[in-house]
Amino acid sequence: MEKTGKAIITWAVKILVFVGAWAYVVYKFLHTEQDISTIFSSVYFSIPLFVVVCLGMFFNWAFEALKWQQLVNCSQNITFRKAISGVLVGLPLALITPNRIGEIGGRSIVLEKGHKDAICATFLGSLTQLFATLFFGCFGLLIYCIAFPIDERIQKIAILSTSLFCIILAIVVYCKNKRWIKNLFLTCFGKKFYKQILHLLQIYKKKDVAIATCISCLRYAIFSSQFGILINMLIPELSFIEIFIGITLTYFITTIIPTSVLGEIGIRGSVAMAVFEIFTNQITIVFQISILVWLINIVIPTLVGSFILLNLKRKKK
Secondary structure, eight states, rough: OOOHHHHHHHHHHHHHHHHHHHHHHHHHTTOOOOOTTHHHHHHTTOHHHHHHHHHHHHHHHHHHHHHHHHTTTSOOOOOOHHHHHHHHHHHHHHHHHHGGTTHHHHTTTTTTSHHHHHHHHEEEEEEEEHHHHHHHHHHHHHHHHHHOOOOOHHHHHHHHHHHHHHHHHHHHHHHHHHHHHHHHHHHHHHHHHHHHHHHHHHHHHHHHHHHHHHHHHHHHHHHHHHHHHHHHHHHHTOHHHHHHHHHHHHHHHHSOOOOTTTTTTHHHHHHHHHHHTEEEEEETHHHHHHHHIIIIIIIIHHHHHHHHHHOOOOOOO
């Protein structure tokens, strides 16, 4: 009876996650005013280039899985197949939880030794991805300041975003060795959990972090290229430098802006329109491209992850 009850609860959670994730996707899609079907009827639309963009989705999440596998392997060995399953299962859980916290739980399902390894590996992987986004964003901002007249709106956004980032960085640096941070963590999670997390963090070497950072940069190059290919295809009058600046600033600003969901298409689309408006008046197409990239990189993998979650049988110790 006890096993039956656990099985019912497990299936109920899986179904709730599945329904919740897809309710969110449908809601966002129905409440988006732009019609992306106009992209496919454009005279500039190219099927081969669109296929390349779609193929980029596989490389995007393959690199994310490779990074997570590399970090998890520091504490326990997992196969690439398990890593890609964990990454995909984490997507539907990430969509329906604040700050993508459910992603950790989704990834931990495929691990045999609990969830603490998943917490550290996912957290460190996210930090390296954040570094890649901020690095390229600052580089794009520098090129923009050198090569173009500074737009007042972008200047204000850039100053605000950079200031927030510097404030957050200063708080982290100032508080990292403070005893009250440690005491707060101990109060919330307990001494045993604190020691386990601390031990896991200490197993990562500089080489591991460097490899994860390189993979994050490669992944950034992939999903940025997807965006860039579509922009170049549908708005051919834009130069490579304009596209590069537009994409890097879009990701930079949306990373700084607090948002509860990775797939917050409204924020990213609005920022992309504001940034690219400096270079073109076809900002509607820019927003539509943002939706299309979101559908390819988030919705399709989330669908796959949802079915993996429903069919996943967690190994018992």
